[in-house]
Amino acid sequence: MVGDTSLDSGCILQTDGLSKEFLGFVAVGDVSLRVRRGSIHGLIGPNGAGKTTCFNLLTKFLQPTRGSIHFDGRDITRMQPAEVARLGLVRSFQISAVFPHLTVLENVRVALQRTRGGSFDFWRSDRVLRGFDERAMELLEDVGLIGFTHRPAGELPYGRKRALEIATTLALDPVMMLLDEPTAGMTAEDVDRVVKLIRRVAAGRTVLMVEHNLKVVEGLCDIITVLTRGRVLAEGDYAAVSRNPEVVAAYLGTDPSIAGATTHG
Numbered sequence: 001m002v003g004d005t006s007l008d009s010g011c012i013l014q015t016d017g018l019s020k021e022f023l024g025f026v027a028v029g030d031v032s033l034r035v036r037r038g039s040i041h042g043l044i045g046p047n048g049a050g051k052t053t054c055f056n057l058l059t060k061f062l063q064p065t066r067g068s069i070h071f072d073g074r075d076i077t078r079m080q081p082a083e084v085a086r087l088g089l090v091r092s093f094q095i096s097a098v099f100p101h102l103t104v105l106e107n108v109r110v111a112l113q114r115t116r117g118g119s120f121d122f123w124r125s126d127r128v129l130r131g132f133d134e135r136a137m138e139l140l141e142d143v144g145l146i147g148f149t150h151r152p153a154g155e156l157p158y159g160r161k162r163a164l165e166i167a168t169t170l171a172l173d174p175v176m177m178l179l180d181e182p183t184a185g186m187t188a189e190d191v192d193r194v195v196k197l198i199r200r201v202a203a204g205r206t207v208l209m210v211e212h213n214l215k216v217v218e219g220l221c222d223i224i225t226v227l228t229r230g231r232v233l234a235e236g237d238y239a240a241v242s243r244n245p246e247v248v249a250a251y252l253g254t255d256p257s258i259a260g261a262t263t264h265g
């Protein structure tokens with residue numbers, strides 16, 4: 001499959017023979033992923049399966065050892081992370097990307113300014129930044145953070161911080177969002193809220209998410225790719241992959257509950 005660039009027009013993201021080796025160790029091996037435009041696509045697998053490495057390859061934080069990546073009809077295999085983000089393939093960063101001493105509104109404003117104004121605008125006055133307020137408020141509304149507008153981001157409860165992180169990602173106006181374990185470490189109540197939020201922000205976009213909570217995967221994802229030891233083990237909707245004996249076997253010892261389609265972690 002390496003070098004196969006016949007593009008599937010229904011797919012916004014396509015990898016062919018994608019591989020990453022670390023000193024000969026195959027972290028991702030020959031992964032040919034097809035992400036349908038407008039879908040919510042889950043990437044799951046036991047610990048060490050290669051999910052994070054895969055994400056890092058897609059967002060160009062790592063260069064592949066072999067294989068190709070096409071996004072929206074373009075070959076992005078050798079592009080830089082910022083170029084890929086400009087094309088609309090945006091990763092939702094971890095909490096550390098939120099500035100804790102800035103308010104919720106200021107965080108979104110800065111994200112908007114980075115996108116639209118460019119970093120050279122940083123010296124400009126508050127007045128310029130306030131120009132972004134209208135859009136920032138819309139985004140805060142979208143993610144349910146209006147009630148927290150003037151709170152320092154560092155004081156937000158964990159689940160709300162993840163919502164803020166999603167708002168700052170939405171500020172980049174992504175065509176496709178990559179979400180890395182969006183519900184990790186959350187209380188059940190926060191999980192529900194973030195699931196609803198993802199469903200809402202996924203409208204009109206494509207989402208690829210790594211997620212350990214299988215209940216979340218079941219509820220959100222149209223299609224799921226199961227990785228194990230760097231390779232694609234199975235693909236399909238939740239009902240199909242959770243019944244797949246190879247998937248059940250791969251999870252045994254780490255998560256036997258997949259056979260019963262319940263929650264992990």
Ligand SMILES: Nc1ncnc2c1ncn2[C@@H]1O[C@H](COP(=O)(O)OP(=O)(O)OP(=O)(O)O)[C@@H](O)[C@H]1O
Nearest residue numbers: 022025026027045046047048049050051052053054
């Ligand atoms: N920079 C690196 N150097 C060497 N080995 C690495 C590197 N990054 C990842 N690996 C190895 O590649 C394999 C896949 O790791 P990866 O983090 O992608 O898995 P994962 O599916 O995201 O796991 P988890 O669910 O635990 O986060 C692991 O065996 C890991 O030790």
